[in-house]
Structure formats: C-alpha cells, structure tokens
Amino acid sequence: MTIAFLGGGNMANALIGGLIGRGYDARSISVIEISPVARERIAAHGVRVGTAPDAANDKAETIVLAVKPQDARAALASVAGSVHGKLVISIAAGLRLAALSRWLGGHRRIVRCMPNTPALVGAGISGLFAPAEVTPQDRKTAETILGAVGEVVWLPDEALIDPVTAVSASGPAYVFWFIEQLAAYAESTGIARDDALKLAKHCVLGSAKLAAQSADSPAQLRKNVTSKGGTTEAALNVFEREQLAERFARALAAATRRGHELGDELAKD
DSSP, X not given: OOEEEEOOSHXXXXXXXXXXXXXXXXXXXXXXXXXXXXXXXXXXXXXXXXXXXXXXXXXXXEEEEOSOXXXXXXXXXXXXXGOTTOEEEEOOTTOOHHHXXXXXXXXXXXXEEEOOGGGGGTOEEEEEEOOTTSOXXXXXXXXXXXXXXXXXXXOSSGGGHHHHIIIIISHHHHHHHHHHHHHHHHHHTTOOHHHHXXXXXXXXXXXXXXXXXXXXXXXXXXXXXOOTTSHHHHHHHHHHHTTHHHHHHHHHHHHHHHHHHHHHHHTOO
C-alpha cells in the first residue's frame, strides 16, 4: 500500500509516525506540505516530502487529506485529475462527503474520519464513516492508518460524525478543564502547585486506565468508590443538586449543533 498525505501537520505527523512504528515502510509514504518547518519535521521519518503533487503522489493507492478544512478544496483540486481508482481518507474536520466528492469531480470512494488530539501520543480514538462505494478492503486500509494512533469506531450514518466530534474530538478539552479544576482546588487548600497538578493528572489518567481495562461499567466503578455517608458521596450529592449531568448534556448538544453548522458553512462553494 502506497500513501500520499495532503498536508504534513501534527495529525499527519502522528499517523506517519504510528504507521512506521508498526513496521510500515517509510518509502511507501509521500507527503505534500508547503510549510518548510513542517516539511523538515516530517522528513525526519524518512518519507518523501514535496511542496506539490508529482509522479510519486499520482501513483499512491491511498490519499489522506490532512490539511485545514479551509485549505481542503485547493488541496483536492491538485489531485482530482488522478484520483480515479484511489481511496481518499479525510481527517479534515467538518467537511462532509458531499462536498469532498463534489470537489473531486464526483469521486465517492472516500472515508471520512474524526480523530482526536490524544492521537499525538498514540492514544487517540477516531470515528469513521464510509459510503457504499468504499470496499471492505478500503475499510481495512482506513483502520490500519487511523488505528496506528489509537482505536477506531465505525459509524452507520455520517450525521453521527457531529456528536462524535462533540464527545471524543472536543472531549479532550473537557478533560483538560476538569484536570484544571481538580488542580486549582488542591492548590487552594495549600497543596503545592506542582503536586496539585500531579495529583489531578494521575487521578484522571489512572481512572481512565481502570475504566478501559475493567469489565465493570463506569457507573459501577463510580459506585465502587462511593461509600455511604463518605467523602465521595458528599461531592456527588452536590453534582446532583447542581444538575451537573443535565448541564453537561446541554454543553455536548451545543457542540453537536455547532459541528453541524460548521459543516453547512464549509460545504458552501
């Protein structure tokens, strides 16, 4: 499998590093990137890097669209003439299949993906959607590429990309905010700043690992920590009185709506 990346930013760098780390031949990867700094960084993987499509890119079996959404149309225009017979994988946020296909002259062999920033440390999760034109082998290819930096989830409907964006793509920001709040409270009680941040980070890291590895549901794990009349119950009672769950659901709904709005905006010609 030969792969051409359109864009060599952070996510492309992570995907390429993940693939090579799993034994993929760097010589089978080419990257088109206009930024000298990004080119230098990504060239360190041993892949072929250029500023515009060439014969090597034209021969690639898979194209990964990894540019900013506002740059996607121009990037796809540069390869539209040679896209026939190729699989296109888009990790450009917000761009729907209809727009991508239109910009590629009607090409429909496209997988749309929504990764998240923990992919930068090999711990990501990506939501993927593919139309009927995508073959089972194409799906395996997409899983291989996105799976190089974490887990993947296939979605039955493209519309579900918006809630996936709200939950797992935007989700790391919510987790970082929660870490901030834990650390800020710890520091306010007199715990040293570095220690407060360490306590907060490892609380979240350890809890996530436990949730991922345990056969118990998150609800059961929560109950396991919550003793009757204890400190955890006191805090959770405040969460319930303040209707924290309802407020959090409204925040996620707002993120989902905004994702849909951005899709409408980006689809305009």
